[in-house]
Amino acid sequence: MTMDRRNFIKLLGGASTVALAACAGSPAVSSGSAAEIMPKSGRRVVVVGGGYGGTIAAKYVRMLDASIEVVLIERNQQYVSCPFSNYYIGGLISDLTPLTIGYDKLTANHGVKMLHAEVTAIDPAAKKVVTTEGTLAYDRLIVSPGVDFRTEEIEGYGADTADVIPHAWKAGPQTLLLRKQLEAMPDGGKVIISMPLTPYRCPPGPYERACLIANYLKTHKPKSKLFLLDANPDVVSKKPLFTKAWSTYYKGIFEYVPGKKITKVSAGDKTVFVEGIEDHKGDVVNFIPPQRAGRIAVAAGLVGDDKNWCPVNATTFESAKHKDIHVIGDASVAGAMPKSGYSANSEAKVCATNVVALMNGKETIDLSGINVCYSAINGDESVSIAGIYKVVDGKIAAVPNSGGISPADFSQARLERIYAESWLRNILTEMST
Amino acid sequence: MRMQWNGWALAACAVGISSMAHAAPPSPAMLSNACAGCHGTLGGSAGPSMPSLASQSKHAIVEAMKKFKSGERPSTIMGRIAKGYSDADFAAMGEFFSKQKAHFPEQKFDAAKADKGGLVQEKHCGRCHIDDGKDGKEDTPITAGQWLPYLQIQMDQYLSGKRRMPEKMAEKVKPLSKEDLDAVMHFYASSK
Numbered sequence A: 001m002t003m004d005r006r007n008f009i010k011l012l013g014g015a016s017t018v019a020l021a022a023c024a025g026s027p028a029v030s031s032g033s034a035a036e037i038m039p040k041s042g043r044r045v046v047v048v049g050g051g052y053g054g055t056i057a058a059k060y061v062r063m064l065d066a067s068i069e070v071v072l073i074e075r076n077q078q079y080v081s082c083p084f085s086n087y088y089i090g091g092l093i094s095d096l097t098p099l100t101i102g103y104d105k106l107t108a109n110h111g112v113k114m115l116h117a118e119v120t121a122i123d124p125a126a127k128k129v130v131t132t133e134g135t136l137a138y139d140r141l142i143v144s145p146g147v148d149f150r151t152e153e154i155e156g157y158g159a160d161t162a163d164v165i166p167h168a169w170k171a172g173p174q175t176l177l178l179r180k181q182l183e184a185m186p187d188g189g190k191v192i193i194s195m196p197l198t199p200y201r202c203p204p205g206p207y208e209r210a211c212l213i214a215n216y217l218k219t220h221k222p223k224s225k226l227f228l229l230d231a232n233p234d235v236v237s238k239k240p241l242f243t244k245a246w247s248t249y250y251k252g253i254f255e256y257v258p259g260k261k262i263t264k265v266s267a268g269d270k271t272v273f274v275e276g277i278e279d280h281k282g283d284v285v286n287f288i289p290p291q292r293a294g295r296i297a298v299a300a301g302l303v304g305d306d307k308n309w310c311p312v313n314a315t316t317f318e319s320a321k322h323k324d325i326h327v328i329g330d331a332s333v334a335g336a337m338p339k340s341g342y343s344a345n346s347e348a349k350v351c352a353t354n355v356v357a358l359m360n361g362k363e364t365i366d367l368s369g370i371n372v373c374y375s376a377i378n379g380d381e382s383v384s385i386a387g388i389y390k391v392v393d394g395k396i397a398a399v400p401n402s403g404g405i406s407p408a409d410f411s412q413a414r415l416e417r418i419y420a421e422s423w424l425r426n427i428l429t430e431m432s433t
Numbered sequence B: 001m002r003m004q005w006n007g008w009a010l011a012a013c014a015v016g017i018s019s020m021a022h023a024a025p026p027s028p029a030m031l032s033n034a035c036a037g038c039h040g041t042l043g044g045s046a047g048p049s050m051p052s053l054a055s056q057s058k059h060a061i062v063e064a065m066k067k068f069k070s071g072e073r074p075s076t077i078m079g080r081i082a083k084g085y086s087d088a089d090f091a092a093m094g095e096f097f098s099k100q101k102a103h104f105p106e107q108k109f110d111a112a113k114a115d116k117g118g119l120v121q122e123k124h125c126g127r128c129h130i131d132d133g134k135d136g137k138e139d140t141p142i143t144a145g146q147w148l149p150y151l152q153i154q155m156d157q158y159l160s161g162k163r164r165m166p167e168k169m170a171e172k173v174k175p176l177s178k179e180d181l182d183a184v185m186h187f188y189a190s191s192k
């Protein structure tokens, strides 16, 4: 009954074009296992993706209404957090254990049923998901698949490119690889980080990474140089704080270069090309490709006119494309809320609340959301950005005169590092217990 | 095994944009759940420097939020957050967290200090930090079972003058040694 792994992956790779073509009028072909598993007896919510959004959605649906069965589908046995993965890359933590969580307590404490499988297709009309283990029926589906990369827009980017010039924009083996490359680089080497145009996962993430790699070089390889090639015309997040950190701590070792959109790479030569021509060669190259919603969201036709991100209702996170399917986290277009782990957590609770309301025929409740993102600027200081969100005229908007960034004199930065560490503990504990 | 499900996507493409039904304003739970990414599920904190809000008194939470918002109480981040909410929101969140089950984290403390701290608390603090800190007079926060690192940060801020003590509390705190005050923090942390 099982399918040849390689064929399966090939089919998967073709899935997005097939589903998109289907919307233009041709028939759809999806692959996966047809056998129905876990036949549905009562009301059921299926959640796709056990990351920052999906774990919380699954848990809160169960907390709010234990009579609803919840199945959480995740391809991996464990989840490694992107938040704080830059600490590992910069040598501030020695392994990924503090960033790694399992799913067993979500089952033990909340009765969330785990299915470790790859979701290969979604049938919105029949209300079924197809996975590598079989198909499942749902009453409502919550999709939180994170991001995938638009590598087809990058000339020369192949299946092995990330093994040579890692993105490290999904935590795990890629994170380990980037640090290994930095450690192997001789003093006096050149490091390049290349980041895409917005929107991408975690607006301050690349700038935090620049700080922590610069901090590593300053400490261990002071003759080296780091360049951040930003496709954007200017720093897109916490600008006063990052520019201050760079000029205070990393003068001479770090250079910020805006307006450098990479359209071509040559992994073998560790070279990236701006608009296909101007080339930049490094000893270590961290190429972060442009992004879109996770592949399954694209394959299921959940993305909007931009073909990249999923438009949703600002109160329920129900897809604008398909009924009874909700999209949260990085994959969704959540108005003013940025693509962050904290946003995904907050959106998941709003979505869970309203999924439960809808399934019980109750009135839905408007969003009240928060985003907070701490960024490390060196070995013992962090800065933050905060935002409070409400629905205005059907759109998610920041509450005026609230939120904002830390003071630019870094007077709170040591204390904020201490709170940042507790933030990580709390949010990972929320996701895993 | 492979199968083909023809026509799915076609049918699905016909579904229109979901209608904009009327929704109720944010409920107490909706407001409060957003805080849990930092303060823990239902306010039970797992991070040693982040205070638990579970079973904290409504009065203490509302007062803290008002003072964060006005800037009277210094903060790294709560000031920026509190500015996003109204007094009615503060009351709703205070009520929500006050009703949650108390959270006593497994935490390290010095037993000898805790013993000594119990005596100091009884004599100097108990008028407002009632019942070994398990209750609080008016807006006095419940301190029993709170995280030790959080309490120590707060006591540091009081002593350095960054956070202003209520006058009557200052009268009791000022004459005491740093060691005695730290002992009280260990006592609060030892509460189960």
Ligand SMILES: Cc1cc2nc3c(=O)[nH]c(=O)nc-3n(C[C@H](O)[C@H](O)[C@H](O)COP(=O)(O)OP(=O)(O)OC[C@H]3O[C@@H](n4cnc5c(N)ncnc54)[C@H](O)[C@@H]3O)c2cc1C
Residues within 6 Å of the ligand: A048, A049, A050, A051, A052, A053, A054, A073, A074, A075, A076, A079, A081, A082, A083, A084, A085, A086, A117, A118, A119, A120, A144, A145, A146, A147, A168, A169, A170, A201, A202, A205, A294, A295, A296, A328, A329, A330, A331, A339, A340, A341, A342, A343, A344, A372, A373, A374, A375
């Ligand atoms: C370097 C870096 C630093 C960051 N720092 C911060 C920070 O400090 N604070 C912050 O708030 N955010 C931060 N972020 C952003 C944060 O990681 C993301 O915003 C967050 O993970 C989004 O949650 P999500 O649920 O949308 O996706 P994810 O957390 O990526 O979860 C998606 C899950 O779905 C699974 N999945 C996907 N497709 C399928 C499928 N077809 N079948 C089965 N399973 C599937 C994946 O395996 C994954 O586990 C950072 C990101 C990076 C890269």
